[in-house]
Amino acid sequence: MLNARARVSKATVRRIPLYYRAVQQLQQQGVKRIRSERLSEIIHIPSATIRRDFSSFGELGKSGYGYSVDTLVDEFGKLLEVQDAENILLVGCGGLGAALIENNFRRNPDLNITMAFDIDPAKIGTEIGGVPVYDFRELAMRVTPDIKTAIIAVPSSAQPQVIPALEGIGIDAILTFAPQPVVCLPTTTIRYIDLTSELQSLLFTAHHQQLAD
Amino acid sequence: MLNARARVSKATVRRIPLYYRAVQQLQQQGVKRIRSERLSEIIHIPSATIRRDFSSFGELGKSGYGYSVDTLVDEFGKLLEVQDAENILLVGCGGLGAALIENNFRRNPDLNITMAFDIDPAKIGTEIGGVPVYDFRELAMRVTPDIKTAIIAVPSSAQPQVIPALEGIGIDAILTFAPQPVVCLPTTTIRYIDLTSELQSLLFTAHHQQLAD
DNA sequence: AAATGTTTGTTAATCCATTCACATAGTAGC
DNA sequence: GCTACTATGTGAATGGATTAACAAACATTT
Structure with missing residues (x-):
């Protein structure tokens, strides 16, 4: 190996x-x-x-x-350790978060979003695609110790409060859609997906291209 | 400049x-x-x-x-040419597509998804967040000539049919969430956002990390 | 206006990744 | 088993991007 x-x-x-x-x-x-x-x-x-x-x-x-x-x-x-299932929590159940839950990496049975968190009272207590939505303030109470991975789909401004909370419950891998750069623990691996930046840099390349890229 | x-x-x-x-x-x-x-x-x-x-x-x-x-x-x-608005079309109004429309790069008033396409009869004719959803077979008929940019949020298997159709109507910049690699014209600039790959490579790094990344 | 301090823009050094090109090791056919 | 192929794995060459470090350019203070 x-x-x-x-x-x-x-x-x-x-x-x-x-x-x-x-x-x-x-x-x-x-x-x-x-x-x-x-x-x-x-x-x-x-x-x-x-x-x-x-x-x-x-x-x-x-x-x-x-x-x-x-x-x-x-x-x-x-x-990729696909033999042991990776349980993932999601923070932020807006349109993007809900879409991620519904998709749930369906092609990859080893990747499972098993619980979600939000602060909107209208969402707390409901289920999205079979995944329960809990109050983010109950994070420590609700999370199971097998979860080491989180996806963040909250507004950028909320992210600085979310990350330390996740690190506090033992999360060490984070995928986030909020472009806000953050400080995190040296043991935390974080990756950003910045949709606006991707689109803007794509457009820059397309508009300024002499040669195909 | x-x-x-x-x-x-x-x-x-x-x-x-x-x-x-x-x-x-x-x-x-x-x-x-x-x-x-x-x-x-x-x-x-x-x-x-x-x-x-x-x-x-x-x-x-x-x-x-x-x-x-x-x-x-x-x-x-x-x-980034933020003074002139960039009108964008979207193909595929599933959960992810709908979330992208609803978000619509709200912080960037120059980036606008102005029309969407799907092949699901239940979606055709409706509006999502004020954006009309048309039949994908009417692509050439519905598209306005100011649109040079497309976002693809269809299942990977459908993508090989979508790209040539887009190129046929003058699209030259494509952002796609379908990981299926495609052949496209040399004048087309394409960028992939592959959520599963991002997550898998993040997990690989997190699991194998000696040093922070 | 001279002296001191600050920060750029860039040259040179380094690092990381890709690509070339081929010796080596194995396959396939006879 | 011997010969002719074939495709890997890698050393060496190249290319691209980052980082260090500093001369030159400007700001600020006295």
Whole structure:
């Protein structure tokens, strides 16, 4: 599994889910073996990059043969720990939060939003897509100790109060849609999805493009 | 404005929206000048990176003084073309699509989702947050020629049909939530937001982290 | 107006990631 | 088993982005 000698670069980490999804699809199609060159055509990542990425997880392939699809599914599955379910809490049940609950990463049975929090009395006590919505002030009371991951979909201004509360109950991985930059504990891994920034930088590139990007 | 001699790196482009948002906030707070060192504390980007980024747009600052907040707001506003409204169409009015319409980038009056498309008869003809939902088969008929930008929030499997249709009506900038990699015209700028991948790579980092990231 | 202090813009150094290119190791056919 | 292919894994080269560090430019104070 994780090759102690080789370090896995950040860029590689961001690609693991793409690899995993692609080899899963191949497996479902009954494909048994895959060459880096062919995989490159499917996911639009250069074959040299694929080979280097794969090799940082050990020697997964065979010269003159390629990679066994089953092996890749296994290995990436282990890397992403898809065997043990990841229970996730969500803070903020506005339109975006509700959409995330309803979606609930349906393709990935190991990813489950199991509870949600809000401060709106109209929402507290209800269920969204079978997921109970609790009062955010009852966070510590309601949360189960298996939950280490949170998704934040609250207005940016509310985020500075949310993060310390989450850290206080043992959350160490946070995905947030609020662009407000925050200070968090060194043990907390945080990732931002900033929809407005994505759109604005996309438009900048489109408007100023000489060459395709 | 755009400094012809200096080229703007992709990494810089992705930061422009963050800079714009920060200097707007400073302006609203009545702040007149800002040093790169101080801005660095606010947005958590190293001051050297900020200075290098800013200098790629011309000499915006003054030695021994810093940057005028008003100048920065002006310049970044011009770069992002916030004076002329960008009309956007949305394809796919499921939970996520509806949430995006209702949000509609409210902080940015220049970004407007003005029409939406779906193939569900139950949705066609309705309005979501004041935005009309049309039949996707009427795309060419309904679209106005001012629209050059689209957001796709359809199931991944439907995306290969959606993209060529959009390109056919002159769309050249696409933001999509469907991770399915696609081939598109060289003149089309496309950006993916892949929620599952973001979450999976976040979890990988959190689980395997020795050092904070 | 001179002296002191501050902060930029940029050159050089470093770091990280991608890509090339090929020796090596294995496959497939005969 | 031997020969001709094929595709990996990786050392070396390249490219892109970040960071350090400082001369030059301006502000401020006296």
